[in-house]
Every structure is written in C-alpha cells, then in structure tokens.
Amino acid sequence: xxxxxxxxxxxxxxxxxxxxxxxxxxxxxxxxxxxxxxxxxxxxxxxxxxxxxxxxxxxxxxxxxxxxxxxxxxxxxxxxxxxxxxxxxxxxxxxxxxxxxxxxxxxxxxxxxxxxxxxxxxxxxxxxxxx
Numbered sequence: 001x002x003x004x005x006x007x008x009x010x011x012x013x014x015x016x017x018x019x020x021x022x023x024x025x026x027x028x029x030x031x032x033x034x035x036x037x038x039x040x041x042x043x044x045x046x047x048x049x050x051x052x053x054x055x056x057x058x059x060x061x062x063x064x065x066x067x068x069x070x071x072x073x074x075x076x077x078x079x080x081x082x083x084x085x086x087x088x089x090x091x092x093x094x095x096x097x098x099x100x101x102x103x104x105x106x107x108x109x110x111x112x113x114x115x116x117x118x119x120x121x122x123x124x125x126x127x128x129x130x131x
Contacts, residue, residue: 003081005077005078006077007050007076007077007080010045010046010049011046011050012049012050012051013049013050013051013095013096013097014051018095019051019097021039022037022038022039022051022095022097023037023097025039026038026039026095026097027039029118029121029122029125030101031114031117031118032101032102032114033100033106033111033114034072034098034099034100034101034115034118035098035099035101036096036097036098036099036118036122037096037097037099038094038095038096038097038122039094039095039096040093041093041094041095042093043093044093046093047083047084047087047088047094048083048084048093048095049093049094049095049096050095050096050097050098051095051096051097051098052069052072052073052097052098053069053097053099053100054066054068054069054072054099054100055099055100055101058102058103067105068100068105069100071108071111072100072111072115074108075108075112075114075115075116076098076115076119079115079119080119082119082123083119083122083123086123086126086127096122098118
C-alpha cells in the first residue's frame with residue numbers, strides 16, 4: 001500500500017476532555033522549535049491523532065499563527081509515515097500535541113528538518129519505554 005501524504009479530520013486531535021487528559025497525563029519532549037506532548041491511549045480508529053499549536057503570546061497576528069500552524073501541519077503530514085508504521089506494528093495508539101516554542105518564524109526547510117528529527121526522537125523514546 002502506498003503512503004498517502006494526507007492529514008484527514010479523523011487524525012486531528014480535538015475535544016476538551018481528550019486534550020485535557022493529554023496535557024494532564026502526557027509526557028513531553030523538546031527539540032527547538034517544537035515541544036511535543038504525547039500520551040498512549042486505548043483503542044482509536046487511527047494510530048496517531050495530532051494537535052498543532054502556535055502561541056498568541058509570541059505571535060500577536062492571526063496571520064502569523066495560521067502560517068506557522070500550516071507549516072507545522074505540512075511538515076508533520078509529509079513525515080508521519082514512519083511513526084504510523086511503528087504504532088501499527090505495536091498495535092498501539094497515540095495522541096500528540098505539537099507546540100511551536102520559537103520566538104520568530106523559522107524557514108520551512110528548518111522546520112521540516114526538525115520535524116523529522118522530533119518524530120524520530122519520539123519513535124526512539126517509545127521503543128525504549130516499550131509502550
């Protein structure tokens with residue numbers, strides 16, 4: 001089966017209770033310009049559900065926040081396949097939140113490179129923890 005670079009609605013993380021439990025019970029990791037919070041969950045219809053966040057405190061204009069979120073989603077969307085494959089092999093499910101913690105907008109190439117490193121770091125940590 002060919003990997004499709006999509007990010008459909010069923011992979012989006014939403015819902016007050018779901019997001020709240022992720023922030024309360026989840027573990028986090030950091031790799032500039034991202035902070036990733038993750039939580040293993042019970043049976044879901046997809047292996048990984050993701051939330052993207054850009055802070056209003058650092059980026060006052062909605063245009064800037066929306067651009068950042070679009071770039072983060074694009075970087076995630078094009079590089080998520082190894083994480084999905086790993087989670088499917090483990091028959092496990094995961095909720096993740098990706099926060100942008102940088103003070104300025106970085107180039108898309110830099111964000112893409114860091115997203116790859118972040119997802120690899122997450123995969124390595126999940127292997128070590130034997131989720």
